[in-house]
Amino acid sequence: MREEIKLLVKLQALDLWLDKAQRLMKELPQQIQDESQALEAAKGRLEAFRQNLKDLELERRGKEKELMELGDKVGEKKGRLFQAKSNEEYSALIKEIESLKERISQLEDEVILLLDRIEEVKAQEEAAKKEVKEKEESLEAAKARFHKKLQELEQTLQERQKEREGLVSRLSKRTHQIYEKVKKNRGYAVVRAEKYTCLGCHMEIPPQTFVEVKKGEEIIQCPFCSRILHCWEEAPKEDEE
Ligand SMILES: [Zn+2]
Numbered sequence: 001m002r003e004e005i006k007l008l009v010k011l012q013a014l015d016l017w018l019d020k021a022q023r024l025m026k027e028l029p030q031q032i033q034d035e036s037q038a039l040e041a042a043k044g045r046l047e048a049f050r051q052n053l054k055d056l057e058l059e060r061r062g063k064e065k066e067l068m069e070l071g072d073k074v075g076e077k078k079g080r081l082f083q084a085k086s087n088e089e090y091s092a093l094i095k096e097i098e099s100l101k102e103r104i105s106q107l108e109d110e111v112i113l114l115l116d117r118i119e120e121v122k123a124q125e126e127a128a129k130k131e132v133k134e135k136e137e138s139l140e141a142a143k144a145r146f147h148k149k150l151q152e153l154e155q156t157l158q159e160r161q162k163e164r165e166g167l168v169s170r171l172s173k174r175t176h177q178i179y180e181k182v183k184k185n186r187g188y189a190v191v192r193a194e195k196y197t198c199l200g201c202h203m204e205i206p207p208q209t210f211v212e213v214k215k216g217e218e219i220i221q222c223p224f225c226s227r228i229l230h231c232w233e234e235a236p237k238e239d240e241e
Contacts (some may be wrong), residue, residue: 002216004175008228009235011167011179012190014160016115020161021153028146035142039135046128053121060114063107070104175219191222193229201225 077097084090168176182189191200196210203224205213213220213229220229 004171004219005216005228005230006232006235007167007170008175009230009232010181011164011171012183012188013235014164015183016188018157018160018164021157025150025153028128028149032139032142032146035135035139039132039139041127042135044129046125046132049121049125049128053118053125056114056118056121060111060118061129063111063114067104067107067111070100070107074100074104078155090127102196178219178221182221182228186225186227187229191225191229192229192235193222193231198222198225198229200227205229 075095077093077100080088081093081097084093171179179189186200188200191198193199193205193210193213196204196207198205200222201224203222205222205224209220209223209229212218214231216231221227221228
């Protein structure tokens with residue numbers, strides 16, 4: 001029976017590993033999904049900057065066209081100054097020219113502001129481009145990692161499943177049933193007892209029960225949580241990885 005308790009401890013370490021591996025296999029695709037979403041968000045930001053830039057360029061071209069037209073108008077009105085028939089006509093033309101020049105100066109200021117803004121958005125667009133590239137690389141790396149890890153996991157899983165079958169075949173049918181039942185109810189079935197305490201539920205167990213657990217000749221379950229108790233000092237820990 002002593003041997004059987006050791007088998008149970010090993011079986012549990014294996015089962016904990018298998019649970020963890022299965023969790024990991026679910027989490028890995030989630031990581032890829034998160035990376036994909038981050039990439040899509042970065043692409044969205046880049047697209048917004050591009051659109052913004054297009055709008056600003058359009059606005060700039062509009063203003064520059066207007067500036068040219070206004071310049072032509074000023075030239076035309078200046079030409080008419082010489083043909084003015086009266087003082088009134090002359091001062092009216094001067095007034096119009098002044099007002100056109102005012103509009104030109106205002107437009108020029110607006111174009112300068114626009115050019116500044118365009119430079120700014122161009123820098124933002126560059127940064128967004130860089131971010132997209134980084135996120136693409138990061139996603140590719142995550143995919144590669146995922147495939148590698150998955151392959152490793154699948155191989156190790158198969159080996160450990162076989163190992164598990166081997167362990168189970170050496171248990172009595174009754175012990176195996178107890179193990180599976182408690183595992184199903186409690187998450188894990190085997191737990192160490194220390195100083196008269198079950199380390200699964202932290203309840204104090206009767207001294208006689210503890211003595212029997214120490215002897216290790218029989219399968220003893222915690223009277224409170226039903227887990228199988230052991231006092232095996234060198235028990236293997238749950239496999240890291
Ligand atoms: Zn307990």
